Amino acid sequence: MGHFWAGVRARSHKVELQGIYIPHNKATAEMETSVMPLPNSIVLPMRQHVGAACLPQVKRKQHVDVGTLVGHVDARMTADIFSPVSGTVKEIRAIHYSDGRSDQAVVIVPDGEQTVDEAIRPPQVTDYPSLVEAVRHSGIVGLGGAGFPTWLKMDTDLSNIDCWLVNGAECEPYLCSDYREMVEHPDTIISGIATCLDLSGVGKSLICIEDNKPRAIETLRQAAAGDDRIDVFVLPARYPQGASRVILRNVTGRSVPRGGHLTDVGALLFNVTTMSQVGRFLQDGMPLTKRRITVMGDVVEHPQNLEVFIGTPIGEILDYCGLTEEPSKVIIGGPMMGVTQVGLESPIVRQNSGLLALGKAASQLPPTTACIKCDACVNSCPMHLTPIAIQKAYQHTDVKALDRLMADLCVECGTCSYVCPAKQPLAASVRLARSLLRSEQRKARKGN
Amino acid sequence: MNTKEHTPLLLLTAPQITSPVTTQVIMRNVLIALAPSVVAAILLFGVPAAALLLAAVVSCVGFEYLWCRIRKTPNTAWDLSAAVTGVLLAFNVPSTLPLYMVVIGSFVAIIINKELFGGIGRNIANPAISARIFLAVAFPVAMTTYAAPAMAPFADVVSSATPLASSAAPTSLVNLMLGTHAGVLGETSALAILAGGIYLLATRTITWHIPAAYVGTVCAMSLLTGRDPIAQVLSGGLLLGAFFMATDYTTTPTTNRGKLVFALGCGLITCLIRFWGNLNEGVAYSILFMNLLVPHIDALTPNTPVGGERRRQPADGEGR
Missing domain, CATH: 3.40.50.11540 (NADH-ubiquinone oxidoreductase 51kDa subunit)
Structure with a gap:
């Protein structure tokens, strides 16, 4: 080597x-990282990772310390969830994501003491x-x-x-x-x-x-x-x-x-x-309880790099950073791959690295026009895929063509949608095409 | 927790930003690139050239607007693609052509060639080129009555041969570059077309593949058959075709490899027609012919995705 x-x-x-x-x-x-003070509540969804959702290991009204195990499941592909604060479990409720899925979430009200769990070493x-x-x-x-x-x-x-x-x-x-x-x-x-x-x-x-x-x-x-x-x-x-x-x-x-x-x-x-x-x-030995996120967007009064407790609701973060007007679109993550949020009560979870709040003008995307076959998507795809052909094959549910075009190699970077002069929703189409192809591949394997 | 009522937040799929380049921006770039040739055409041929350009652009945009209104489809007349077609159509006719003929050409280009196939992005053949060929077949005399450029040391309006006609006297390199020789509006001044071509390359509106392969093939064929490559490249519609018409997005292959094959074919057919065919000019026919082969070229020249180089390994693990 x-x-x-x-x-x-x-x-x-x-x-x-x-x-x-x-x-x-x-x-x-x-800008130096600034630290956000304790929020009024911490919302810990039981899935903050790829894999099996954790099960709550705490009960309502139970006291937790910093680093107390809150979520765990006996599965291989999962990651434990720990309390970032000391306080009391207020409730265990459902949390709904903007893609329509939902998970359980443990809501903790901090007591401000931040006493550390004795088991931490x-x-x-x-x-x-x-x-x-x-x-x-x-x-x-x-x-x-x-x-x-x-x-x-x-x-x-x-x-x-x-x-x-x-x-x-x-x-x-x-x-x-x-x-x-x-x-x-x-x-x-x-x-x-x-x-x-x-x-x-x-x-x-x-x-x-x-x-x-x-x-x-x-x-x-x-x-x-x-x-x-x-x-x-x-x-x-x-x-x-x-x-x-x-x-x-x-x-x-x-x-x-x-x-x-x-x-x-x-x-x-x-x-x-x-x-x-x-x-x-x-x-x-302190488990993951805090992380840094970049808070930005045209309606954020004080954009900054903020260290937050995992589970801090985005509404509280935006209140802390200040808003010049009511946001029309709130994105967790970056502008290319981030996910728009359905409400301000969703929390920041451990893999989130950004929070963007955009005003009305910045939220709208330009209208879609006809594809002019300029090949910008083809020439800029980092994986050398053919997004426009994949979109067409997906519209015809042509799984054979999707396999030939190798839609499963898409990395979801969004470059195709970004460069498209006709503003076609290429990235979304390829994402759908990829899941169609993968489910068909799974079916084919099971059939064999 | 923030409990006050909010208006619903927008939910959109990623990415949340998009480049400022739209179809209209691209078409505007093409028009800017065509501007030097427009100026050259008006300088060389005077008022008739200006009238033809105006008639072609207005009628092309007008036909597109009318079509969209009648068919009640989204109005695409202002995306400037029809204006580009208009300029290119005017560039493909001699300055002596009656105005009504260029309007007929616009009808063929926009309605028959573009809208009947589904509008922008759907046409199979380049609209300006098919209109040129239609006009050449329908009005053969009017389409070959070239006026001598006003600035050239020729007699007034005469039926003069293009430099490619076998009867024509050899034209000097300077004349070819400046365009002071007989020809259609846009095919005369090589210098103006090159300036526009460089602009298109610099703004990344087009890539080098098609112009380079097209011109390169014609050069190589000329050398192989003992002809002067420079004269072949600079005369006739080759540069206009290579930079502005064979690079039309809709009617060319998708991948860069496909574009090279396409341009190679254009070059070969142009030379076959020019050297051994019955016509003086082969650019329009070569591009039209290769336009029709685009689906096949696309099928034979796909990109290889990163990670798709090898055959799929059987029974590989599912996503972790």
């Missing part, structure tokens, strides 16, 4: 998948299995937005893994959460990565950062100077460099086969804040 890694750094800028330019709008980039980590086991009880999931349980990603066959990639690209416009983590806490990032490398035996880690964040690049290069296993890989500041398969291709030249995962081609990829949380958890 030696010669392979030697060439990597030189390739920093001539990446294969270029992406497109989208105005970055990272206005809060140089730094984990005993001696080898890789004990590290995975410790992270399993940390509540840490992919904090870049994916929400994949981190311990589960780590719990893989390491024999063919040669690179431990860390994603600090943060290619979404507006968002600065990962950037602040890199600038403010390089030490926990590096200690988290170093521990993982020590125990896993993986020989190399690259922190991938876009070139519009020179301070983060410099800070992490300095912090990693003492460890020659850890290096920084500079990506061009073009969307969507942070998509996992784009990073993999641009850094290692590998691509994930259809239906496969990064581990199939020898790579693991973690968000940079996730790694930092792992480092922090190994030091103090």
Whole structure:
């Protein structure tokens, strides 16, 4: 592997998948993280990750401390949920998401004491299995937005893994959460990565950062100077460099086969804040209870990078940051991949990195006109898909064509919709096409 | 918790932002790129050229507007695509053409070629090119009565041959660049067309694939058959076709590979017609012919998605 890694750094800028330019709008980039005071209530949905929903482990009127286990389920693909505050469980109720699904949620009223649960102590980590086991009880999931349980990603066959990639690209416009983590806490990032490398035996880690964040690049290069296993890989500041398969291709030249995962081609990829949380958890044993989000949007009076307790309702966050007018659209996440919210009582959960509130004018999207076959979607798709043909095949429910067009390889970055001059809802169509294709593939497999 | 009543929040699928480029912006870019040639045509051919351009643009936009009103479909007349068709149509006729003929051409371009196929984005053949071919068949004499450019040292309005006609005397390179030779409105000044082409490339309205492959093929064929490649490229409608008509989004293949194949075909057919055919000019026919092959080119030149390079492995694990 030696010669392979030697060439990597030189390739920093001539990446294969270029992406497109989208105005970055990272206005809060140089603002220190501020800490939001305790909210009036904490709403903890029992699914804040990819996988099985947790079951509430607390009862109504029960007292909880900071770090008390609130949600747990006996399943492999899940991640425990912990109370970020001390207080009393007010109720356990249903919570409805804007996509129509719903989950149980535990509502806690903080008592302001912030007493820490007695069970919290730094984990005993001696080898890789004990590290995975410790992270399993940390509540840490992919904090870049994916929400994949981190311990589960780590719990893989390491024999063919040669690179431990860390994603600090943060290619979404507006968002600065990962950037602040890199600038403010390089030490926990590096200690988290170093521990993982020590125990896993993986020989190399690259922190991938876009070139519009020179301070983060410099800070992490300095912090990693003492460890020659850890290096920084500079990506061009073009969307969507942070998509996992784009990073993999641009850094290692590998691509994930259809239906496969990064581990199939020898790579693991973690968000940079996730790694930092792992480092922090190994030091103090406090499970994931807080996170930083970027609050922005044209009706937000004081845009900022805000550290909030997980479960803080977005209405309280917007009240804290101030609103110049009533928002027409509230997005959790970034403008490209974020999800519009049905109401202000939804909470920030652990994988959310941004909160955008937009006024009337900024909320509307332009009307859709006829496709002029300009091929902008085809030429800008990072995965080299053909979005317009996929949309057409989906409209005809032509599953064979969707299979031929490999709609299942879509990474949902939204580039096709962004560039479309006719403003066709390409990303939404491809998303639907992908789920149609996947369900048909599942059916076909069951039939065999 | 904020308990006051709110108006319902908008729910939209991602992404929540979109680029400022719309169809109209693209068409405006094409019109800007056509502007140098418009100026050149009016300088060279005077008032008749201006009248033809005006008639073609007004009638194209008018036909589109009327169609949308009568059919009660969304009005697409102001997206400027009909205006582009109008300018290109006028560029494809000689300055002596009676105005009513160019209006007939507009009807063929917009109504028959575009709207009957479903409007913008749905037409199979390039509207301006099919209208040119229609006019050439319907009015063969009027379509080949070229006026000598006003600035050229020729006699007044005469039926003069284009530089590609076998009877024509050799035209100098300077004349070809400036356009001071006989021809249709937009095919004369190579310099003006190149300026517009560079603008289209710089604004990324088009990619290099089609113009480069088209012109390159004609150059190569000229060299192979012992003809002067520069004269072949600069005369006739080649540059206008390569930059403005063979790059029409709707009637060209999707992928860059497909575009190269398309342009190669255009170049080959142009040369076949020019060198060995019965016509002086082959650009329009070559583009029309290749337009019809686009679905097949598309089917044969798909992009390979990242991760789709290998065949799907059987019985792979479902999403974790």
